[in-house]
Amino acid sequence: MGKTVTVDFFYRNELCEKLEPWMIMPPAIQFNENNVKPDQVTNIPTGEKLGYYILNKDQSLHLNYEIELYSTKNEKKTMTDEERNFYLRNTILSPINTETTKLAKEITSQQKSDHEKARAIFHYIVENYRYIYPPSSRGVHSFLEAKEGDCGEFSFLFTALCRALKIPARTVVGSWAYGKMNAHVWNEFFIEDEGWISVDTSMAYIQKKQPFRFFDSSLKTLHWKKYFGETEGQRVVFSKDTEIELLPKYKNDEEAFTLNPILINGDPFCWGQQSLNGRAPYLQPIYVKYEQNDDSFPLVDTSHLFGTWKIREHGIKRFFKRPKEFLLMIALLTMAFNFVFQSFYLEVTYKLTFIIFFLCFIFRRERIIIFSVFLLVMTLSLLSTLN
Structure with a gap:
């Protein structure tokens, strides 16, 4: 479960x-x-x-x-010509044009294998673009100009650069596997006989440049370099690529009208x-x-x-997720009251609450090393108080 x-x-x-x-x-x-x-x-x-x-x-x-939580392990290791053509296609969000082809070749000029070319693209995107939400415009064209965007833009660019080098790639659309409306987008590229390989450039950027962004979340995070080749295994997939043809055919019979259109490559x-x-x-x-x-x-x-x-979530993860939020609130409140009133009972309460809070992260396997250190320090502090 x-x-x-x-x-x-x-x-x-x-x-x-x-x-x-x-x-x-x-x-x-x-x-x-x-x-x-x-x-x-x-x-x-x-x-x-x-x-x-x-x-x-x-x-x-x-x-x-x-x-089941999403994994590429159950995906096929070989690909038909029809499938390969589909995952090499030119799209509006991830265009294969002179600009993206030139950039892809420049990034990978020293690499020989497709796997190493994909890794070079991963490092290039993480180093040269900035994560913001929401982006001012969707699509690779806007991303290359502004050099900032969210997980969608990071993913659209990785797809475009891989496809420009004839490496099958897709933008995977889904969600973090906990809570409400935790949308996320990432990538996979394909190597024959190896299958689909996961890549998450936006999470790599965040873990490298903003390492405490998910510090108290229910997400198990990885070292930024590990987001080339794997994920933390807390995702579900809604669609295994973008720009899927809508059938029956999507008919634009009426003139579109909205007070707040989004921008795709700068166009409403x-x-x-x-x-x-x-x-x-x-x-x-x-x-x-x-x-x-x-x-x-x-x-x-x-x-x-x-x-x-x-x-x-199911099982132990769900059991230890529920108390996390109110445990932190109780710990912070009692710590604040103890700062004012200097009470032995308040001090014991907030330290014990923090200990249980840290244990929830450890049992959920979220940032185990750092929360184990916090747990050790707080346990020693509690023992000192009791003595």
Whole structure:
């Protein structure tokens, strides 16, 4: 049970009389009389199944399913010509053009094998771009200009540079496997007979430049260099690439209208009312089509565009996650009161609470070394107080 999680996804059509969502069908999903079933399911080149729904006004799509934490170990080690062409294709978010091809060749001029070329691209991106959220514009073109973006832009560029060198690569769209709406995007590149190899340039950047960003989170982090070749194993996947063709065909019959369009490569894009040549920019976990023609339309927020999801861990990880937040709050409050009132009981309470707090991280295997040091120091401090 420790390697599985439960995903609870919910979407409600509050926007228009008829709304069309597309999403990759979870492999373990089972439908019952309470589920809205897809109107069409299509096999797509990633090996996944693309579901198409029609939701009437106030109708909901609710999927609750158990899934294994994602790993590339179960992925194929060989690739057909059709699959290779798909993962070498030119896209809007990850273009293969003169600029990206020239840059890729410059970065890898000293490397011989595809594996070492991919590693050189990994180091180049980590060293030369800055993580910010949200980015001012989506896509590689904007990322190369601004040299800053979020996990999406880091991933789009890695995909583009690998593909420019004829190395099959994909942008993997998913979520951290705990809590609510913890979206994330990373990469995989393919070596024949080795299979798909994980790469996470944005997490490598954060762990190198902002090492305390995830210090008290429920995420097990790695040394930044290890994000070339592996992940921490706390992820679920919604889609194994971006710019998936939407079937049935996404029709842009109405003129797109929104008060706050996003930018893709500097151009306005109305999410949920436009497509990228019939393709979703990405499915996280859905892409929708709705009609909005004037400014009297209800305010559209993130839940209208992506739905909401919550991921629940199982086993010991879930058991030790629950107390973490309130233990830290109790420890800090009692420590503050002890600073004011200098009470023996308050001092014992806050030190003991910190000890239990540190143990939660250790049992969850999150930053074991540093929290073991904290645990040792606080235990010695508590023993000193008791003596």
